[in-house]
Amino acid sequence: MRSGERRITLADVAAEAGVSVACVSIVMRGAPGAAETTRERVLKVAQELGYQPDSRARLLRSGRSRLLGVVFDVRHPFHHDLLTGLYDAAGAAGYQLTLSAVTPRRGERTAVGDLLQDRCEAIVLFGGTMRSAELASIASRLPVVAMMRSSRRRDVDVVHNDDALGSHQAVDHLVSLGHRRIAHVDGGTVHGSAERRTGYQEAMRRHGLGEHIRVVPGGAGEEDGAAAAARLLIDPPTAVTVFNDLSATGLLDVLHRNGLRVPGDISVVGYDDTSLSRLAHIDLTTIGQDIDALATRAIQRAVQRIEGTPSGPRAVIIAPKLVVRTTTGAPPG
């Protein structure tokens, strides 16, 4: 480590290559206006000196940062999957990502605040608990795309999975296997929970199973699924659709401990297709969100807002897809 040494700048490269700073800048940006021979020489010198462009200075001058801020929650496995997709999509659109995490001791406000200082050109927000009004006040400064949540505000773009459709797919799958008594474990106050619940109810009615509708209170955690399972055990249905995979895992555990076989006695469908659901141990039938589509559309919206292109509908809703594993089968008897 040579922390005492000054950072290499354009000026250093220029001096060494016997050319002006502006010329080196041209070469570095790959802009037209430099002879091939000069270009090669400058690049060689830059390489030798270990020149690294200073994105801050670049940004300061050019006004553009080509930087998109992303707020994600460290605790949410699905956010990590989505990050992967987002990096790809941003790269393809010529933007960089700058990440700001929400942790148990670091709130959304802090996370967003850091991004605002970083001068990114738009913010992509994963879920979270911010109120619409607060989102809007951020959106008055720079474009905001909210993912995996909804918002009534006209100034906030929204990109999310079609939660209602996902529930329909789950119910359709179970009905096609012959189930009729299908219950739903709710997600409580978490974003998307209401949509998944009403989707389930609609689908049940569509199949003429309105009388079998049964919604059990729940939440996003494993313990919520476990508690819901305890309630269901009093009068078990032949199948359950659960708000998310984690909750479904808790439910599965309690079912097993009480001697019920899955899918022999009861079928279970989760939601999100997280890595958890893919574990051989669990191997949960679930509803998978289309990560690439979500990421691509989110970046597309952000870029359109930044570049001022008038851009279709404010909300983008992506269809999910049923992933069949081994927790669903024909009903008993």
Added chain:
Amino acid sequence: MRSGERRITLADVAAEAGVSVACVSIVMRGAPGAAETTRERVLKVAQELGYQPDSRARLLRSGRSRLLGVVFDVRHPFHHDLLTGLYDAAGAAGYQLTLSAVTPRRGERTAVGDLLQDRCEAIVLFGGTMRSAELASIASRLPVVAMMRSSRRRDVDVVHNDDALGSHQAVDHLVSLGHRRIAHVDGGTVHGSAERRTGYQEAMRRHGLGEHIRVVPGGAGEEDGAAAAARLLIDPPTAVTVFNDLSATGLLDVLHRNGLRVPGDISVVGYDDTSLSRLAHIDLTTIGQDIDALATRAIQRAVQRIEGTPSGPRAVIIAPKLVVRTTTGAPPG
């Protein structure tokens, strides 16, 4: 969204408050040299105009960014836990974090490259597959702290868990329960794997169980644990220590499918205490890393390097702690 509007700068605030740019800067930084009345007025104007300091310009001028870069892997649950600790520790030390993720399609080199452009003052690297020589070439530019991996280089700081000690704790625990035939499922080429393996071997010998040493090849994934379980089934030991929780989960699954009861027939110990091991379904006895200690020490080392304080030993090794859950018990018979 008012994307057309110019960003509010110090100059705007200065003009509005009838004072010089330098004076506003003083107030904003909370530096001494401004009268209380002026301070209040300036702050009020700044508030009204919605002034946001531009961290890039600030940095460009002051040379210091008080920014620490972190490279983490989106796929590794333990990295997320560690991020939480790191945000806390960095905040306490007066530094900000800037994150750069490694994803299946975004390598460590890219991740590090982005951070170098961002002008952070040091880099904290989680695990990864970079060679020591490559680390060193980064370390020649700015301080590097590597976590959860080792490095022979003198110019790279290293902060990690005492893997050998962790294995000792696992073996000690099993021996105290009465086990003698204890096998170990290896982690392959992943960082820490060799230390965990030799720790197991040493501990076995220390207990006079050298003849029972049995190392089964494995890896970091669930499928590696499953494959190892298949081998073990030919002649099952009474207990197994596994490289990590994910692999242990795969192993547990195969054991269950083959009718072995855990811990009745065989005890299993994982490593890392990830959220996975805490699932009621799995409830795995494991070795927990001390996240707060790891994070605090890593930040401490980075800051010491940045500020040029001569700083004790190059490697910081933190003791892990056994977490007993329900996959360990007395051996059969």
Added chain:
DNA sequence: CACAGCAACTAGAACGTTCTAGGATGCGGT
């Protein structure tokens, strides 16, 4: 042979801060 046109380069301002050096002003002490 003058001059337009072009390619290749350069000088210098600009971006929004921080920081150094110094200018007013007021006040107490000689």
Added chain:
DNA sequence: ACCGCATCCTAGAACGTTCTAGTTGCTGTG
């Protein structure tokens, strides 16, 4: 009346880029 010394404020340079508006030197054309 003058000095010394705070206290409060300001002018202007600097940071490392990009960008605008050139300047140079060469080639081709009327």
